[in-house]
Amino acid sequence: MMKDQKLWTWHLAAGVVIAVFLGLHMLTMHLDALIPIRALNVASEQRAIDWANVVARGRSVFFAVTYVVLLGAALFHGLYGLRNILLELNPAAGLKKLVGAVLLLAGLGLFVFGTWAAVASHTLAKTF
Amino acid sequence: MLETKGRPNRLGLWGWLGGGRWGMERYLYTLHRVTGLGLLAYFLLHIVVTSSRAFSQGAWEEAMARVSGEIFEVGEYLVFLAFAFHAVNGIRLLLIELGIGVGQPIEPVYPYRTSVDVQRPLAIGALAVAAVIAILGTLSMWGE
Numbered sequence: 444m445m446k447d448q449k450l451w452t453w454h455l456a457a458g459v460v461i462a463v464f465l466g467l468h469m470l471t472m473h474l475d476a477l478i479p480i481r482a483l484n485v486a487s488e489q490r491a492i493d494w495a496n497v498v499a500r501g502r503s504v505f506f507a508v509t510y511v512v513l514l515g516a517a518l519f520h521g522l523y524g525l526r527n528i529l530l531e532l533n534p535a536a537g538l539k540k541l542v543g544a545v546l547l548l549a550g551l552g553l554f555v556f557g558t559w560a561a562v563a564s565h566t567l568a569k570t571f
Numbered sequence: 572m573l574e575t576k577g578r579p580n581r582l583g584l585w586g587w588l589g590g591g592r593w594g595m596e597r598y599l600y601t602l603h604r605v606t607g608l609g610l611l612a613y614f615l616l617h618i619v620v621t622s623s624r625a626f627s628q629g630a631w632e633e634a635m636a637r638v639s640g641e642i643f644e645v646g647e648y649l650v651f652l653a654f655a656f657h658a659v660n661g662i663r664l665l666l667i668e669l670g671i672g673v674g675q676p677i678e679p680v681y682p683y684r685t686s687v688d689v690q691r692p693l694a695i696g697a698l699a700v701a702a703v704i705a706i707l708g709t710l711s712m713w714g715e
Contacts, residue, residue: 474711521611560622
């Protein structure tokens with residue numbers, strides 16, 4: 444088991460990655476009306492969530508790769524943060540291990556699922 | 572050999588939320604946790620909902636229709652506000668972790684000063700930046 448000091452360092456590093464990529468994500472999805480960036484929402488006359496923009500972003504390797512990086516960083520940062528909050532309640536040693544195992548399995552499962560979705564949507568977008 | 576069993580969090584949930592008579596940083600800590608948990612809950616659902624784009628246009632549009640409406644718009648807005656605070660406050664915490672903005676060590680001479688006094692401008696600055704991002708998001712989402 445990795446020492447908590449190392450995990451904490453990864454937690455901070457993941458936070459920096461999230462700040463960059465989630466910032467870009469928010470710029471694309473939520474600030475598009477105020478700060479429109481043509482490269483992020485190609486079909487600029489439409490909303491960010493309209494299918495034309497989803498396909499345009501889906502075709503981009505940059506978006507597919509950054510999506511997976513953001514997915515991994517955010518899952519680790521969020522679930523490790525949740526683990527720390529739960530462990531502050533001082534559960535018994537067995538329960539501590541169980542919490543860690545459940546969160547690890549949930550994180551891995553969601554990462555595999557999200558990565559599959561990113562690759563499959565990239566493949567689908569290229570057919571349009 | 573000296574043994575320690577740590578300091579149990581006897582306050583439980585109240586220990587998470589309640590700061591007692593502490594400074595604003597203690598409440599920023601509470602808000603950081605609350606927004607973090609909110610963002611995590613949203614993010615887990617977000618992974619599932621947005622994965623519909625991998626199936627077809629119909630599946631995507633159906634998923635988007637399912638999460639449209641005023642309640643979801645307000646929810647999404649709250650998520651944006653949580654993001655603005657959590658991200659900027661997180662950067663503040665990272666700077667403090669790296670020893671930036673905490674001041675130099677000083678001798679404990681009366682009248683005592685704490686590092687928290689030195690950190691206060693950073694906290695206020697972080698809140699100001701978060702407020703600017705929140706205002707930009709508000710204008711973008713509700714300004715039409």
